[in-house]
Amino acid sequence: MPILSVNKLTKSFGGLTAVSNVNMELEQGELVGLIGPNGAGKTTLFNLLTGVYVPSSGTITLTKDGKSKPIHGLKPYTICKEGLARTFQNIRLFKDLTVLDNVRIAMNQNVKYGLASSFFHLPSHRKEEEKLLHDAIELLKIFKLDHKKDELAKNLPYGEQRHLEIARALATKPILLLLDEPAAGMNPAETAELTELIGWIREKFNLTILLIEHDMSLVMKICERIYVLDYGVVIANGTPEEIKNNKRVIEAYLGEEISNV
Amino acid sequence: MDKIRKNKTLMKLIYLVLTYAVVQVLISTGIITYYLQDILTTICINIILAVSLNLITGFTGQFSLGHAGFMSIGAYVCAIITLRMSTTFGFIIGAIAGAVAAALVGCLVGLPTLRLKGDYLAIATLGMSEIIRIIAVNLEITNGAAGLSSIPQFVNWVWLFVFTAGTILIISNFIRSSHGRACISVREDEIAAEAMGINSTRYKVIAFTMGAFFAGIAGALYASYFYVIKPDTFGFQKSIDVLIIVVFGGMGSLSGSVISAFVLALINTLLQSLAEVRMILYAVILVVIMIFRPQGLMGSKELSVSTLSKVGQIFQPRKGGDK
Numbered sequence: 001m002p003i004l005s006v007n008k009l010t011k012s013f014g015g016l017t018a019v020s021n022v023n024m025e026l027e028q029g030e031l032v033g034l035i036g037p038n039g040a041g042k043t044t045l046f047n048l049l050t051g052v053y054v055p056s057s058g059t060i061t062l063t064k065d066g067k068s069k070p071i072h073g074l075k076p077y078t079i080c081k082e083g084l085a086r087t088f089q090n091i092r093l094f095k096d097l098t099v100l101d102n103v104r105i106a107m108n109q110n111v112k113y114g115l116a117s118s119f120f121h122l123p124s125h126r127k128e129e130e131k132l133l134h135d136a137i138e139l140l141k142i143f144k145l146d147h148k149k150d151e152l153a154k155n156l157p158y159g160e161q162r163h164l165e166i167a168r169a170l171a172t173k174p175i176l177l178l179l180d181e182p183a184a185g186m187n188p189a190e191t192a193e194l195t196e197l198i199g200w201i202r203e204k205f206n207l208t209i210l211l212i213e214h215d216m217s218l219v220m221k222i223c224e225r226i227y228v229l230d231y232g233v234v235i236a237n238g239t240p241e242e243i244k245n246n247k248r249v250i251e252a253y254l255g256e257e258i259s260n261v
Numbered sequence: 262m263d264k265i266r267k268n269k270t271l272m273k274l275i276y277l278v279l280t281y282a283v284v285q286v287l288i289s290t291g292i293i294t295y296y297l298q299d300i301l302t303t304i305c306i307n308i309i310l311a312v313s314l315n316l317i318t319g320f321t322g323q324f325s326l327g328h329a330g331f332m333s334i335g336a337y338v339c340a341i342i343t344l345r346m347s348t349t350f351g352f353i354i355g356a357i358a359g360a361v362a363a364a365l366v367g368c369l370v371g372l373p374t375l376r377l378k379g380d381y382l383a384i385a386t387l388g389m390s391e392i393i394r395i396i397a398v399n400l401e402i403t404n405g406a407a408g409l410s411s412i413p414q415f416v417n418w419v420w421l422f423v424f425t426a427g428t429i430l431i432i433s434n435f436i437r438s439s440h441g442r443a444c445i446s447v448r449e450d451e452i453a454a455e456a457m458g459i460n461s462t463r464y465k466v467i468a469f470t471m472g473a474f475f476a477g478i479a480g481a482l483y484a485s486y487f488y489v490i491k492p493d494t495f496g497f498q499k500s501i502d503v504l505i506i507v508v509f510g511g512m513g514s515l516s517g518s519v520i521s522a523f524v525l526a527l528i529n530t531l532l533q534s535l536a537e538v539r540m541i542l543y544a545v546i547l548v549v550i551m552i553f554r555p556q557g558l559m560g561s562k563e564l565s566v567s568t569l570s571k572v573g574q575i576f577q578p579r580k581g582g583d584k
Contacts, residue, residue, distance in 0.1 A: 050456060051455075052452070052456075075455070075460070076452075076455040076456050077455050077456075077457075077458050077459055077460045077461070080455075080456060080457060080458035081458050085456075085457075086456055088453065088456075092450050092452065092453040092456075093450075093453070094445075094446055094449040094450055094453065094454075095449065095450075096449060096561070097445065097446070097449060101442055101445075104439065104442060105442050105443060105445075105446045105454070105457060105459070106457040106458065107439070108439050108440075108442065108443045108446075108457075108458065108459055109457075109458035109459070111439040111440075113438075113439075115435075115440060115467070117438075118434060118435050118438030118439070118440045118441065119431045119434055119435055120431070120434060121434050121437075121438070125438060128439075129438070129439070132439065168457065169457075171457075172457055172458050
């Protein structure tokens, strides 16, 4: 049973259909790439999956612990609670808060104490806060950010900000992680390191990952399957080898005439 | 870790008791005259108002211009109850009922309006406080435009201290909890907060309701100390006054709000003798300070017990062997 299944998903903005009739299935534990030329509708698809946009038609179903649940049209925070976390194309950290707080905020939905406990800092608050702090630091250690926990997020170097965003997404305890161009703006060495890290967190947290990426070295290396989107339509779907040699994909990227040569 | 926390709690308690005792002694010995007591009361009420508005505007990032409206609900409810039940118990009931009534209105108004952003929200909250004022002008129980007078006076330094310290403690505890951090994340980036599982509307309404609750307390204290309330007391100007204290002290700094309530009261009192020029000078001082410190006196920093003890350490010889 697929962990995420997208059925005939369509989103139009006025006369423009950004995503049209997309079908997609992700199996538990898969690492899938989503590629396509600029403006193909990749980020729109992400926004539909995470509830930022409400689809014009079609369904999205998430399966968690053997139970399937439609998640289209739900609010982003509900979808996040269902186990779907994301990062953003242009980093959206809480810039003026510390590294630690960025992670702790993402843990808020699993906090067990109520408002009254937060007003008077009752023992339940103290116990839970200690646990939060411990978990947050453990998570930061994975990304080698624990020694910078009191820095403001905006003062981190670019690469570390990208890492922190992934750490923050993981703090919500997702089952499915969506990464929107995680390697954007990174140099080849950083990209190689990130590639390894993504593979590693997938094993460690038992995740299914869907990622948008333009850096083909990363996509071809770690993705088991690739979806190609062009003008809002899925034009191909298969292993990296199949995609590399797919005629329609080459046309989409390079134009028709060249592929005819 | 545990020892440090206990030490901090102890230090906080010592500072609180000290503040209470010093002022109490000054009042008993007559150094704080009736005139100064009026100023002290105004400062305490302004602290409660500013700290609660800071929770809404500074921490949760929702620009509200309706704080005086909540204050007036607290003031009227408390006044009406104490006029019929003129005992200390009646005052406590009145203050709590006033605060709860303000919180209820805050919650009801917040649910639809907090979907608005920025200046739209400011206009909506401004409209709300005007509606509350007009209702107070037209109801019989509030005695219309003339307002209520000879409200029994129960507020003294003890009550002022209890309510002011209580407000600051509860709000600062809230801010330093997971729920408080959720409010701050809504201010920082609402889209990212929602993607991280934070129900932004819920936290906005919580902040708004809490802010209204404490504004209601401030209103109750006002009614019970100054024994005359009129709808005009809680007009647009009052909301702006509170907003000035918050911005001047620093959005997102509770200690900033407290300090700023003191400083502004001080400036106001010092300028009292200058009559007409007073408001002009007050405005000029504000403009100058905002030019040189646009983030407010404290920015978003807090003055905490540990900073205070650092200041204290300057005066102590350094001991060897601390870890």
